[in-house]
Amino acid sequence: MPVALITGASHGLGRATAQALAGRGWSLITDARGESDLAAAMYGLSGVAAIPGDVTDPGHRASLAAEVGRHGRLDALVNNASTLGVRPLPPLLGYDIGALRTVCEVNVLAPLDR
Numbered sequence: 001m002p003v004a005l006i007t008g009a010s011h012g013l014g015r016a017t018a019q020a021l022a023g024r025g026w027s028l029i030t031d032a033r034g035e036s037d038l039a040a041a042m043y044g045l046s047g048v049a050a051i052p053g054d055v056t057d058p059g060h061r062a063s064l065a066a067e068v069g070r071h072g073r074l075d076a077l078v079n080n081a082s083t084l085g086v087r088p089l090p091p092l093l094g095y096d097i098g099a100l101r102t103v104c105e106v107n108v109l110a111p112l113d114r
Helices: 012-023 035-042 058-071 097-109
Strands: 003-007 027-030 048-050 076-079
Touching (some): 012 027, 012 076, 035 048
Parallel strands (some): 003 027, 027 048
16 A cells, blocks of 8 residues: 655645545555644545644654654655745745744755754
8 A cells, every 4th residue: 555645734735635645545644733623634534644743843753754664665745834924925025034934944944854
């Protein structure tokens, strides 16, 4: 049975991807920041390990990696976790540097950090 890790699986593209792959018999490892939203999104799907947490947290990434290890394989990674930061989006020059740092941490750096 193929295994996929889907980050940001509680809404939108991540949720739809999880539903589609679960319907095709895939085992899933899913995450999202909101525990109740993730549980609701994965409700009724079989073969799903739902692990709530923030991809910028090294401990959470270690938990996801450990779950992949328990499966012994990873056939697909859907790196869907993201944030837009401040809303409405300001021009880059007017973007709060702390908020921009968070956007870069979630969207760019977290997927690359081990």
